[in-house]
Amino acid sequence: MTISVNNIHFSYGPRKALNDVSFKLQTGGFHALLGPNGAGKSTLFALLTRLYQLQEGEITIDGQSIKTKPAELMQRLGVVFQQSTLDLDLTVKQNLLYHASLHGISSKAAAPRIEAELSRMDMAERVNEKVRGLNGGHRRRVEIARALLHKPDILLLDEPTVGLDPQTRRSLNQHVRQLCEDDNLTVLWATHLMEEIIPEDPVILLHKGKIKVDSSAQALLEMAATDNLTEAFHLLTESEKQEGK
Amino acid sequence: MNLAAGWHCFKGILSREFLRFVQQRSRFLSALIRPLLWLIVFAAGFRAALGISIIDPYDTYITYETYIAPGLCCMILLFNGMQSSLSMVYDREMGSMRVLLMSPLPRPYLLMCKMVATALISLTQVYAFLAIALLVDVDPPLFGYLNVLPALLVVALLLSSLGLFLSTQIKQLENFAGVMNFVIFPMFFLSSALYPLWKMQEASEWLYWICMFNPFTHAVELVRYALYLQxxxxxxxxxxxxTAFFTIMAVIGFNPQKSAKK
Incomplete structure (x- = not known):
């Protein structure tokens, strides 16, 4: 299963948010989508999830355009948005049942899946607690469990660790990497935190709406002539700023 | 769309609306207290001023309380429709609307589910109101309670479709106060909910015509007649x-770009 983004352009009125963006995600890989704030990551996510309509270009899954079979895409896609989308006044289970029902899954069929996904996220014992009572890290785990409930092939996470402490960030990152290994899940993880990336990861660096690097984290280091990913990120996005001056 | 999937989806949306409603007990109480204040306090004060002659569908002189009861049922539905609109705007601002939009089921169907769920929850409040209204001698025929159900459902759908349409037009939560002034109050007061339209015509011909063009007037009349088995x-x-018009407008207005843009 491959997902291809081909020559995407997107503008908010006169402001261009994405400019000729193309890349391909490989099955079972943990892909990092890097970019500073305002680089266009969230816009790209909104297009991938059909929250925004494509203006120009195409997104395909296994060669099939998402415009032709949008429902099929939604079934294959799990998403964790940057902003929490859990209903705080409902319990963990009620939130998950709601999501399952929106995917046409009966509550009877959803119950064992909820148990399995929450156990995998070490959240099984919190199933009947209201989301309002959970901390940020636990809410994120619930959101990941929810995104996997309908057994998608692709998991998109838009800066899922924003606002979390370093330990929780690392643990979530490891969880998702494990999912790639266990379920052959294709993951696109958007972030601007370099400690979440390892040199072997395929990396897409988005800056000012354009793809600056589409390679591996290792290649990013070589391109910036440094051995530190954070420094490489700064160098590559800073030099662009200076060029733009 | 798979029928079973559609049914599970509807059940999920209905159960979420119900859970939210149950958790917001103050919402249930205020939905009841508002029309009861009109029925008990306002009607007592205005009973003498607004004499009601024999008009259809009533076959005898009626009390003012009896006259305004159908209008107050519709008032509950009107406020609930707007409450639903408010929660849609809130969900959009808070991001939880995205959960709904990520469903593989068709968006018009999801909207219909949301509308029907809102309508069904509103009906429970209307029947609670009618039960309390018995205490002030608003006692329609027994079979009227059953006969009015489809009418109430149609009206509830009208007002929740209007609410959905408004939610597509309101950009920010702060703008919602305007709905109160420009939608709820004019719709309610420029209708036959509180006074028969012939009285309005006596006072002002053009106000009468505005009332006649107000769909809420016809919603109230539909409920009034159904409650009295006509x-x-x-x-x-x-x-x-x-209802069809606002549903179509809501579906058109509910395009992905509009509903998700920051």
Whole structure:
């Protein structure tokens, strides 16, 4: 299963948010989508999830355009948005049942899946607690469990660790990497935190709406002539700023 | 769309709306207290000023309380429709609307589910109101309680479709106060909910015509007639047509870009 983004352009009125963006995600890989704030990551996510309509270009899954079979895409896609989308006044289970029902899954069929996904996220014992009572890290785990409930092939996470402490960030990152290994899940993880990336990861660096690097984290280091990913990120996005001056 | 999937989806949306409603007990109470204040306090004060002659569908002189009861049922539905609109705007601002939009089921169907769920929850409040109204001698025929159910459902759908349409037009939560002034109050007061339209015509011909063009007037009449075991065909047609119009407008207005843009 491959997902291809081909020559995407997107503008908010006169402001261009994405400019000729193309890349391909490989099955079972943990892909990092890097970019500073305002680089266009969230816009790209909104297009991938059909929250925004494509203006120009195409997104395909296994060669099939998402415009032709949008429902099929939604079934294959799990998403964790940057902003929490859990209903705080409902319990963990009620939130998950709601999501399952929106995917046409009966509550009877959803119950064992909820148990399995929450156990995998070490959240099984919190199933009947209201989301309002959970901390940020636990809410994120619930959101990941929810995104996997309908057994998608692709998991998109838009800066899922924003606002979390370093330990929780690392643990979530490891969880998702494990999912790639266990379920052959294709993951696109958007972030601007370099400690979440390892040199072997395929990396897409988005800056000012354009793809600056589409390679591996290792290649990013070589391109910036440094051995530190954070420094490489700064160098590559800073030099662009200076060029733009 | 798979029928079973559609059914599970509807059940999920209905159960979420119900859970939210149950958790917001103050919402249930305020939905009841508002019309009860009108029925008990306002009606007591205005009973003498607003004498009601024998008009259809009543076959005898009626009390003012009896006259305004159907209008107050519709008031509950009107406020609930707007409450639903407010929660849609809130969900959009808070991001939880995205959960709904990520469903593989068709968006018009999801909207319909949301509308029907809102309507069904509103009906429970209307029946609670009618039960309390018995205490002030608003006692329609027993079979009227059953006969009015489809009429109430159509009206509830009209007002929740209007609410959905408004939610597509309101950009920010702060702008919602305007709905109160420009939608709820004019719709309610420029209708036959509180006074028969012939009284309005005596006072002002143009106000009368505004009332006649107000779909809420026809919604109230549909409920009034149904409660007294009669069918007002014109009101039914206008209510159904207006419901269809607002549903289509809501579906058109609910495009992904509009609903997700920051």
């Amino acid at each position: 069918l007002n065909e014109k009101a039914l047609l206008i209510t159904i047509a207006t």
